[in-house]
Amino acid sequence: MKLFRNKTISVPKDLSTIISYNPEDEVSPENVDMATDDVNSIWNGVEKYYRSGVQPGISLCIRRHGKIILNRAIGFAKGNGPDDGPDVEKVPITPDTPICQFSASKAVTAMLIHSLVEKGLINLTDPVSHHIPEFGMNGKEDITIFNVLAHRSGFPSPPKSANTDILFNFDDTVKLICDLEPKYPSGHTTAYHAITSGFILGEIIKRKTGKSIREFLAETIQKPLGFRYFNYGVPEEEIDNVALNYATGLPVVFPFSMIINHSLGKQWEEIIQISNEKRFLEAIIPSANLVATANEISQFFQLLLNMGELNGKRIFDPLSIKRATIEAGKMQFDKTMVLLPMRYSPGLMLGSDPISLFGPFTKKAFGHWGFFNSFSWADPERAIAVSLLTTGKAFIGTYLIDHFRLISLISKHCKKIEETPI
Numbered sequence: 001m002k003l004f005r006n007k008t009i010s011v012p013k014d015l016s017t018i019i020s021y022n023p024e025d026e027v028s029p030e031n032v033d034m035a036t037d038d039v040n041s042i043w044n045g046v047e048k049y050y051r052s053g054v055q056p057g058i059s060l061c062i063r064r065h066g067k068i069i070l071n072r073a074i075g076f077a078k079g080n081g082p083d084d085g086p087d088v089e090k091v092p093i094t095p096d097t098p099i100c101q102f103s104a105s106k107a108v109t110a111m112l113i114h115s116l117v118e119k120g121l122i123n124l125t126d127p128v129s130h131h132i133p134e135f136g137m138n139g140k141e142d143i144t145i146f147n148v149l150a151h152r153s154g155f156p157s158p159p160k161s162a163n164t165d166i167l168f169n170f171d172d173t174v175k176l177i178c179d180l181e182p183k184y185p186s187g188h189t190t191a192y193h194a195i196t197s198g199f200i201l202g203e204i205i206k207r208k209t210g211k212s213i214r215e216f217l218a219e220t221i222q223k224p225l226g227f228r229y230f231n232y233g234v235p236e237e238e239i240d241n242v243a244l245n246y247a248t249g250l251p252v253v254f255p256f257s258m259i260i261n262h263s264l265g266k267q268w269e270e271i272i273q274i275s276n277e278k279r280f281l282e283a284i285i286p287s288a289n290l291v292a293t294a295n296e297i298s299q300f301f302q303l304l305l306n307m308g309e310l311n312g313k314r315i316f317d318p319l320s321i322k323r324a325t326i327e328a329g330k331m332q333f334d335k336t337m338v339l340l341p342m343r344y345s346p347g348l349m350l351g352s353d354p355i356s357l358f359g360p361f362t363k364k365a366f367g368h369w370g371f372f373n374s375f376s377w378a379d380p381e382r383a384i385a386v387s388l389l390t391t392g393k394a395f396i397g398t399y400l401i402d403h404f405r406l407i408s409l410i411s412k413h414c415k416k417i418e419e420t421p422i
Contacts, residue, residue: 007082008053038413057093102370105290110347150328154182198287249394359411
């Protein structure tokens, strides 16, 4: 039946024609305690993943010991989706292509909150209502900023009756969340806040600095590090540069469709369609619409590996990095995602042993996923900062074998070092 078809892309036999990179960007593997075979094995994993047919575009940037070993892209930013006809223009993806980070936006939002702590403007143990008085109603009086960062504040999703259009009005969304009753008691239950947390954190920034979270990000990270993108949404003149997202793979059916609708308020393909719209790319959605290149995100995680300094610029105090990466609680089955055991810090997803989102034996790794298929992280034990960005939004299917095989290859071939900075 057409309803249950597996949505895949056209994959050429010769992949060399759709790979983009500048060899001068990448250092010799020997300079970072690796072999050429190690780097080739990782890239072969990318090509195998691409051949699964669910990723129209993949962009990968890996730093080891602060130096780029891979900064490549394969496929198309636009025009090679499962439903694109032969007359649709194909635009190649390159390492410079900006891509929506979706939930990985939360990692950046969290670090902006930690910056406020540095400045003495807030404490993580402060009740949110101390800074947003109208939030402290309907049982939310004791929810702390720490609870919100660690997905333990009990209001993981907007009400089912909410119109998704409200997400494009920051102030209205904050009011909606302030009026919510928590679903779980604060501080105890892990339940991933796919959308809600970012707006509250963004509002705290607005009230303590007098600036929007977009402005605060620009002055705190984007401009000091010279990033072209790396902010919530993009200016109107940059919209056409952003890679399109595509629904790929098998259809999302019950019970998975229920989980998606519960956490995001819309069905899978509808969310993907909205993410390509102008209003989404111009809005401020701190949980979901940071736009950046893989290289920019890799630099962000290198910044965290370096204890807050990058390219001679001090962005965060080392204590902020420690605070942001410490375990917020033992691994629990996440109430929002039901089937997944998760371990969080105040703002980041943490690795674990023997297996985690970031590969086998990555207990000290920290990072974030974006719409289930994009993963960006740092692993102090391996001295790596990785950004694996994808434009195909598949949920279930055999492609997962290739996806996690690639992540495992990164951990395998970037061997652990004797001393770690964190």
